[in-house]
Amino acid sequence: MTHELPATSSAGRARAQALQMPVSIEGQPTSIVTYKSSGRLVIVGEEDLALSLARRLGEAIPCTVLVPSAARPEPGTREGRVVVRGGRPEIEGRLGRFTVNLETPDGTVSLSEAAGNPGSFFDLVLDLSPVPLMTHEVPPVGYYAPAGDDAKLEKALAEIPEMSGEFEKPKYFNYNPDICAHGGSGIVGCTRCIDACPTLAITSIGEKVSVDPYLCQGAGSCVAACPSGAMSYAFPAVSDLLAHLKLFLGAFRDAGGESPVVLIHDAWSSKTVAETLGPEMPEDVLPLEVEEVGSVGLDTWLALLAYGARAVVVVVTDTAPRRMVTEIEAQVLFGRGILEGMGFPPESLTVISSASAAADPAGWWGALPAAGIAKPARFALPDDKRAILRLAIEHLHRHAPAPRKTTELPAGAPFGEIKVDKNACTLCMGCVSVCPVAALDAGGDLPQLKFTEWNCVQCGLCEKACPEDAITLHTRFLYDAELRQQPRILNEEQPFCCVACGKPFGTRSLLESMLKKLEGHWMFQDEASRRRLQMCEHCRVKDMFKSGGPGVPGA
Structure with a gap:
């Protein structure tokens, strides 16, 4: 941020010093993604317009023109350019590797094949369709779809000649x-x-x-x-970012500042933050520019509050991808639920539009809380999302104004418990087998279903895997750290013992459920076969050989 912010108060002077602190994000090495492009372009659209644009781009850009229609594709040439007329296009890929397939009355054919160059890819696409053929909110690199916008078309024509060669990104x-x-x-x-x-x-x-x-x-x-x-x-890792933010807030406090607001934004809104919001906002608001606001989530926001910020505000632009903004808004709701359960104001986490804030530069911050926690955290945080959340929430809870034991959270929150209908559960352990985060565990030698609430991310796999529909999800936050991390028994039974040798295996409810489901099966119509189901695996095999039952050689 090059625009100088006001520094007329002790908070403003502390902010100025903190912002002068060298960026200490070392960053871990990350892989490089390389695009290779020879500039081979396909223009999709009305023939005369497409050819006029091809002329503007010049002979240096190898160009194929596709004129879509319901007819069979017919290749030809015009003005020295390959022109394919016909077919309904479907486009996939990215810079250096676009494929264009044409739906025709005879099936699907690739544009490369129709143009006489089978097996090749296009490097770039200029889609002149009124509605873009690719539906990505953020289109792939190398795909241009101005959709009738003259400014976007001119920008595409200026960029396309520069899109040949090798390009790298992290x-x-x-x-x-x-x-x-x-x-x-x-x-x-x-x-x-x-x-x-x-x-x-x-x-x-x-x-x-x-x-x-x-x-x-x-x-x-x-x-x-x-x-x-x-x-x-990975660019940067959250632990590297938080290490820098810990020093950043510490520098603000050491220079005489207290309980700042951290204003998170990216380059798309940096001018608005610096020139429109900056002169009017309180001098203890610390702007923080990140690579992408969508990459900084609940773990970082709560860590900033634990480090002494009184509020975290995320700035989004009107042109930001809707999916990204929706996710930010959902995470803010989850975080607000956790904070309200400790007595903190919900406005401690806020998302604002840069346009709406610019329309009220002197008032957008009015609802933010006046103070943060009395004792900021000093601990370093690991590069582990759940561990960061645990440490930050536990610190906030220790200094919370009005903590509860539990709080309800909105649907979709990644915290909560599962509830088990003991009358329906047979302890088959199907839920244990699918749990990816070790929230569910079998009881070893005993028929028990154990649950560790902190591990649960409310993914729903256990609920969907249960053959008896005995499991329901319940989003909430349990603040007692010991209870949250201690396994508890959700259901248990006495083991069912083999009717032949007495070895414990399974549970009575599981056996009863199995017998009921198999009562109409032709293999289990006599008492001997039903009794065999009540045996352990070893006795069952011995009994089958002894009686010459189904599946035994010579039976």
């Missing part, structure tokens, strides 16, 4: 599939990262997800949305 994310709650045993659980991604870079691949690093543009909303921390931001 790989913005890290993904740990071991703690991903997306799926298990063929069941889909959490889809929050998929729902929050504005570039459609994240897709389901069975029980895990896949992130296309070429489509990802670092919006970061997947990181904010991920309940387990399986998805994390």
